[in-house]
Amino acid sequence: MQHLPKMAVMVLLTVLCIPAIAQKLKLTEGDPGVLKGQQQLNVEFTYDHLSVGKDSEADYIRKKTTEYNNKEAGKGDTWAKAWKDDRPTRYEPKFDSLFNDNGDLKAGNFPDATYTLIFHTTFIEPGFNVGVARKNSYIDAEAIIVETANRDKVVAKITVDNAPGRMMGFDFDTGMRITESYAVAAKKLAKFLQK
Template sequence: MKPKFLRATLLVMTTACLSLTALAQKIKLKEGSLDVLKNETSINIEFTYDNMAVGKFDKEADYVNKKKTEYNAKEAGRGDRWEKAWIDDRKNRFEPNFIELFTKHAEMTDSKKAKYTLIFHTTFTEPGFNVYVTRKNASIDAEVLIVETANKSNVIAKLTLDNAPGRTFMGNDWDTGERISESYAKAGKSLGKYIK
């Protein structure tokens, strides 16, 4: 292969890969306007997980019960520990990762006293998997509401965030929580940039 052709081929392939990555996650403003946030330096951030679908399951409870039963069948108590970690990871890993990257890229601080609140409602979680020979990245979908902190029924804006990918570049993501944590980090970064 000639060097010029090889370079052109590599350039096209690299551009295609970057384009696919950029298109993988989508943020859309569905209602309202983000103009009220222009001069705000802080925002209150809250998370909800009600009616969340997980993987092939329409109800999170069905997914959790299946995994818990499978793990307990392999080793007594393992499923119970997994279930606890599944819930604890929200406060310990997912939410801090989101907040850290959102505030950095939106150039805002997280404050309970802020005039506006961002409610990040996860509607779907794909936990993904990594079993040595094959893997599937995690991802999340969410509905995002910007509301008045003093009157949360007053919705200023509604956005959707689809397919925030969760993957680690070294492939060292055997832990479900690690993969999903990366999805929240990516979602925080992208949403912060979008709002900025």
């Protein structure tokens, strides 16, 4: 190792010391077996009381907006808009797409479906990639399956912990990393519901 530059050694040690994040799904209430035989699943996304890193989402947005605006006028405002816009344009379509690719049940905007999956994101770790160092994103969420006609009738609740956004290479964009977290969550959840 003494032939490697100090920076390369530091990066290698950092990567080796980062604990592996494994996604966990756990049924906490009910029985998703009622979905057997269903063709479609209505999906809705909620982000109430969301934490980002060590902050509430509002505090995180405020800090990042100020930080980016201090570097370049308007950059923070553009970032804050993209932070919210990524939900309907990136995260949610990717979730539906990967869910559909990994199960027989088709998920999406199906308001006439018998059941609705409310995917409630509770935590986002946005991660980072600065070239010489990186940290994967991950999300925590609760998947709540309800009767579409009677939202108070909860059929099942499943916790989704540590859905990683593992990407290699040029994932410098926060939205790209987080989108991958939603893709992984959808893929695993679709398979979980098929069991």
